[in-house]
Amino acid sequence: MQTIALALEPHPYAIHVGHGVLSRLGALCREAGLGRQVALVTDHTVAGLHLAPAAASLREAGFAVTEVRIAGTDAAKHLRTAEEVFGRLIEAGLDRRAWVLALGGGVVGDLAGFVAATFLRGIPFVQVPTTIVSQVDASIGGKTGVNHPLGKNMIGAFHQPRLVCIDTALLRTLPRRELVAGMAEVVKHALIRDAELFSLLERDIERIVGLELSPDELDQLIAANARIKAEVVAADEKESELRALLNYGHTIGHAIESASQYGYLHGEAVILGMIGAGELAVQRGMWPAPERQRQDALLARLGIPAGLSRLSADLIVERTRADKKRLEGRHRFVLPRRIGQVEIIDGISDGEVQAAVAYIQHQHP
Ligand SMILES: NC(=O)c1ccc[n+]([C@@H]2O[C@H](COP(=O)([O-])OP(=O)(O)OC[C@H]3O[C@@H](n4cnc5c(N)ncnc54)[C@H](O)[C@@H]3O)[C@@H](O)[C@H]2O)c1
Numbered sequence: 350m351q352t353i354a355l356a357l358e359p360h361p362y363a364i365h366v367g368h369g370v371l372s373r374l375g376a377l378c379r380e381a382g383l384g385r386q387v388a389l390v391t392d393h394t395v396a397g398l399h400l401a402p403a404a405a406s407l408r409e410a411g412f413a414v415t416e417v418r419i420a421g422t423d424a425a426k427h428l429r430t431a432e433e434v435f436g437r438l439i440e441a442g443l444d445r446r447a448w449v450l451a452l453g454g455g456v457v458g459d460l461a462g463f464v465a466a467t468f469l470r471g472i473p474f475v476q477v478p479t480t481i482v483s484q485v486d487a488s489i490g491g492k493t494g495v496n497h498p499l500g501k502n503m504i505g506a507f508h509q510p511r512l513v514c515i516d517t518a519l520l521r522t523l524p525r526r527e528l529v530a531g532m533a534e535v536v537k538h539a540l541i542r543d544a545e546l547f548s549l550l551e552r553d554i555e556r557i558v559g560l561e562l563s564p565d566e567l568d569q570l571i572a573a574n575a576r577i578k579a580e581v582v583a584a585d586e587k588e589s590e591l592r593a594l595l596n597y598g599h600t601i602g603h604a605i606e607s608a609s610q611y612g613y614l615h616g617e618a619v620i621l622g623m624i625g626a627g628e629l630a631v632q633r634g635m636w637p638a639p640e641r642q643r644q645d646a647l648l649a650r651l652g653i654p655a656g657l658s659r660l661s662a663d664l665i666v667e668r669t670r671a672d673k674k675r676l677e678g679r680h681r682f683v684l685p686r687r688i689g690q691v692e693i694i695d696g697i698s699d700g701e702v703q704a705a706v707a708y709i710q711h712q713h714p
């Protein structure tokens with residue numbers, strides 16, 4: 350097991366990463382000084398696969414566990430679901446010393462974290478992420494929340510977990526489509542901050558999505574990525590310059606998600622978004638074309654989703670205008686300077702975005 354320390358004031362916390370670390374969950378939560386009563390929130394799929402060992406480890410360590418299952422879809426990441434979970438916590442008699450444990454992907458983590466942030470004005474919570482997206486991204490950094498019918502992640506709170514416990518063995522039950530989508534965030538991390546990780550991905554991408562890595566190799570990969578997220582969060586807890594770099598590929602990515610009415614998984618849309626951002630950077634002369642080729646070749650080996658030409662380019666461009674990062678009518682993008690280094694670029698025109706979207710549609714119809 351490796352431990353990454355996230356030095357956030359006033360509550361620093363540990364991120365434990367290891368194959369099989371779930372069996373030590375109860376002991377780790379005891380060491381973290383958490384109260385006796387815990388609400389373990391998970392989704393139906395994860396419950397069938399991984400709930401029993403998690404709950405057993407907690408009970409062996411003396412915790413009283415209330416199991417709460419929700420639907421694990423973004424449509425269920427909703428205030429109504431949160432309200433149902435609040436009801437379960439109240440019925441179970443949870444008080445201020447109780448805490449919430451999220452066992453699942455980003456949907457469970459965001460919702461359970463939001464419940465913990467708001468129940469009795471805030472109780473502690475622990476993240477046990479079970480997807481690549483949640484192990485390298487969503488479980489770290491304290492962003493919690495739910496969707497509103499008028500927009501994704503519109504309601505939420507910053508609430509840092511007390512502990513993040515990452516068992517990489519849990520990834521072995523993930524469907525391939527989720528693995529590929531999760532790897533989009535790993536490729537993104539490499540592009541923004543870690544040229545060595547990029548080379549490793551070039552060497553091993555098929556073995557990674559084929560789940561052929563050894564337990565040690567998988568631990569190294571996930572820990573390296575959790576560390577990147579943790580470093581960015583530690584440097585910049587409340588989202589300004591540095592944290593904004595994590596949005597590489599996400600401006601066009603979010604627009605594609607929204608324009609397709611969430612027909613793509615988030616990571617799939619980010620793959621397309623990185624191709625678009627790469628084109629923008631090449632057109633601006635800030636990224637050498639051969640490096641862009643390396644990015645796009647790696648993404649092609651991962652699997653670039655088809656069907657984008659069915660969406661209207663105008664609609665995608667229009668949706669990029671709704672981006673929170675837009676300033677005074679011009680677009681703000683995170684663009685590569687070289688592999689491992691990106692920059693925030695302001696003042697990008699609609700026309701440039703239009704051309705980049707046309708490029709993605711032409712290359713990957
Ligand atoms: N808080 C943040 O900083 C942050 C960052 C990124 C994404 N998110 C949010 O995370 C959500 C997406 O999370 P996700 O990609 O983890 O998806 P998810 O939580 O929807 O999980 C994807 C699917 O995989 C299943 N699953 C989960 N773990 C499994 C396992 N080990 N084996 C088999 N199946 C498993 C789930 O039941 C679900 O069907 C979005 O709502 C997004 O907004 C939040």
Ligand SMILES: [Zn+2]
Binds near residue numbers: 534615
């Ligand atoms: Zn993302």
